[in-house]
Amino acid sequence: MVAEEVERIAGETGFTGVVSVDRRGAVEFAKAYGYAHRGLEIPNTLDTRFGIASGTKGLTALTVMSLIADGVLELSTTARSVLGADLPLIDDAVTVEHLLGHRSGIGDYYDENTHGDISDYLLPAPHHELLDTEQYVAVLDGHPQEFIPGTDFKYNNGGYVVLALIAERTSGTPFHTLVRERVCVPAGMTSTEFLRADEPGPRTALGYVHIDGVCRTNVFHLPIRGTGDGGIYSTAPDFTRFWPALHEGAIVPPDQVELMTRPRSDYPEQDLRYGLGFWLPAGKNTVMLEGYDVGVSFRSTHNPESGLTYTVISNDAEGAWPIARRLSEILD
Incomplete structure (x- = not known):
């Protein structure tokens, strides 16, 4: 049934990307559709790398939790104790735990609730100035605190950039290196990497956006390189490896995995709850x-009891959702 439904929806929507369904590492369905580069007609393949946008947040959270496991940080560490005089509008009471759970209340440089069409959004700084995590400080500044830390839940991109800053400054290691060494390597995610938008490299799909009836790449909408809130590139097979590695304790200890995947906040608008990064x-x-x-559109869902994982990843902002919703109905 899965194959038939995926094929039907892919045909109806013109899906471009990869769909993968596996159980305990054994692939039950995997297929690539459409083009990684439309101009050159380079097809997507099962190991094509796609941007995963906010899917990055889970990897950021694991990076931070690994530093906690090593005693470099604590959940109670305040952002102010690391930021010093930077970002003075962030409340002094904001902790790492608040930031991980989207309960910090800090002002967001990219508040998704205030934007209409995602293609209309423009970064608040020149794209070429956003390459390394410290360069994001300028775009994080000037946004007033919205609520008392810990009293509410509001999804916050800026909070995960602050987490990347905290991880980088306390460890003395560049954030992109931390994610690779502490998450990607132990999880066996050999194709997952923060790539430059202007230098995508081999096996990498360009992201496409439809503007005024014309399909263009997203290169003018994204920073040169992402950071804690989004922008890493990955593959469907890497997420087939990621979930078992996570629950087997290969990235952080099992008690931390349980802590991160315990519901802490409700998001009833989407029938979701949130833990720490997941x-x-x-x-x-x-x-x-x-x-x-x-x-970019991406969803990867895992059932720890059955070992079932399904990942839908697309180089189109709306591409993943019809198939991801149908797989949820069939498989969950």
């Missing part, structure tokens, strides 16, 4: 990472 669909025993940006 979405938890209400009423289901599943854990989910999801990303959405100009030219």
Whole structure:
């Protein structure tokens, strides 16, 4: 049934990307559709790398938790103790735990609730100035605190950039290196990397956006290189490896995995709950990472009990959702 439904929806929507379904590492369905580069007609393949946007947040959270496991940080560490005089509008009470759970209340440089069409959003700084995490400080500044830390839940991109800053400054290691060494390597995610938008490299799909009836790449909508809130590139097979590695304790100890995947906040608008870096669909025993940006859509869902994983990843902002929703109905 899965194959038939995926094929039907892919045909109806013109899906471009990769769909993968596996159980305990054994692939039950995997297929690539459409083009990685439309101009050169280079097809997507099963090992094509796609941007995963906010799917990055789970990897950021694991990076931070690994530093906590090593005693470099604590959940109670305040952002102010690391930021010093930087970002003075962030409340002094904001902790790493608040930031991980989207309960910090800090002002967001990219508040998804205030934007209409995602393709209309423009970065608040020149794209070429956003390459390394410290360069994001300028775009994080000037946004007033919205609520008292810990009193509410509001999804916050800027909070995960602050987490990347905290991880980088306390460890003395560049954030992109931390993610690779502390998450990607132990998880066996050999194709997952923060790539430059203007230098995508081999096996990498360009993201596409539809503007005024014309299909263009997303290169003018994204920073040169992402950071804690989004922008890493990955593959469907890497997420087939990621979920078992996570739950086997290969990235952080099992007690930390349990802590991160325990519901802490409700998001009833989407029938979701949130832990620390991971979405938890209400009423289901599943854990989910999801990303959405100009030219990017991604969802990877895992059931720890059955070992079932399904990943839908697309180089189109709306591409993943019809198939991901149908797989949720069939498989969850």
